[in-house]
Amino acid sequence: MTTGTLITVAPTGAESAKAEVPALPVTLDELLLTAKECEALGAAVIHVHIRDDEAKPTLDPGRLRDTVAALRENTDLIVQLSTGGAVTDPEAARLAVLDARPDMASCTMGTVNFGDDVFLNRWEFIVDLHTRMQERGVVPEYEIFDLGHLTALQRLLGKYGLPAGGHVHVDFVMGVPGGMPGTAEALVACRQAVRDLPEGTTFSATGIGRSTIPVMLASLATGGHLRVGMEDTVTYAKGQPVESNMQLVARAVAAAQLAQRPPLTPTGARQLLGV
Numbered sequence: 001m002t003t004g005t006l007i008t009v010a011p012t013g014a015e016s017a018k019a020e021v022p023a024l025p026v027t028l029d030e031l032l033l034t035a036k037e038c039e040a041l042g043a044a045v046i047h048v049h050i051r052d053d054e055a056k057p058t059l060d061p062g063r064l065r066d067t068v069a070a071l072r073e074n075t076d077l078i079v080q081l082s083t084g085g086a087v088t089d090p091e092a093a094r095l096a097v098l099d100a101r102p103d104m105a106s107c108t109m110g111t112v113n114f115g116d117d118v119f120l121n122r123w124e125f126i127v128d129l130h131t132r133m134q135e136r137g138v139v140p141e142y143e144i145f146d147l148g149h150l151t152a153l154q155r156l157l158g159k160y161g162l163p164a165g166g167h168v169h170v171d172f173v174m175g176v177p178g179g180m181p182g183t184a185e186a187l188v189a190c191r192q193a194v195r196d197l198p199e200g201t202t203f204s205a206t207g208i209g210r211s212t213i214p215v216m217l218a219s220l221a222t223g224g225h226l227r228v229g230m231e232d233t234v235t236y237a238k239g240q241p242v243e244s245n246m247q248l249v250a251r252a253v254a255a256a257q258l259a260q261r262p263p264l265t266p267t268g269a270r271q272l273l274g275v
């Protein structure tokens with residue numbers, strides 16, 4: 001409760017189309033501009049999905065390496081690559097994301113219905129991701145789409161040990177159609193279950209779509225951190241499209257300040273997360 005707030009920006013995702021959401025950053029230049037401006041506002045971590053020349057989601061290894069290098073050169077942000085990719089990405093390509101040597105990578109803790117699709121995360125695949133991250137010194141952020149994913153994480157850590165860096169950090173991704181709802185009640189249930197994880201485990205939360213604000217407020221009120229960005233919501237308020245990721249980060253910073261838990265710098269975030 002006493003620490004500052006870790007703010008992660010997830011600027012792009014794999015689900016929205018550039019044609020429908022023109023403000024979505026999809027080129028490397030757009031991503032870098034977004035990253036620099038979000039860092040200046042108070043973000044400390046960037047959760048990255050990249051796009052190809054047609055603005056379609058890709059896990060192209062060369063592009064991922066170039067993206068990590070460019071973000072490191074231009075910002076001090078902690079670079080977290082998505083290993084979730086798009087629901088259509090094969091496991092081998094998702095594992096190969098780690099070859100780009102990011103500071104952090106996401107690791108989703110179970111399969112979940114994802115709108116009309118299925119986001120598949122088999123147990124053996126999760127074990128592979130976790131152990132490869134241990135070997136390479138990549139710090140995981142465990143993505144929790146449902147309460148049972150926290151039980152799966154407890155099992156994973158019990159069998160295979162702590163992640164690289166020794167600190168456990170989870171992110172509740174709430175309000176996905178098919179996953180847990182984006183409500184304060186669901187967040188409190190997850191927060192309770194975090195107590196069964198290693199001491200010192202920290203959590204962030206993000207609410208998809210209209211659950212963004214209740215999840216943000218509930219997370220701050222229960223000692224959690226924040227993830228915001230156009231991966232998770234493209235509507236700022238009823239009938240008002242998001243203008244930019246910066247608009248969402250600025251709102252999160254204001255909420256964190258109101259909670260008297262101001263944003264952590266990237267250096268503070270590195271200390272917290274063991275990066």
Ligand code: KMH
Nearest residue numbers: 014082084085086087106
């Ligand atoms: N795009 C979703 C299918 C992650 O980045 O690790 C998965 C996702 C989670 O966004």
Ligand code: ZN
Nearest residue numbers: 013082084231
């Ligand atoms: Zn993602």
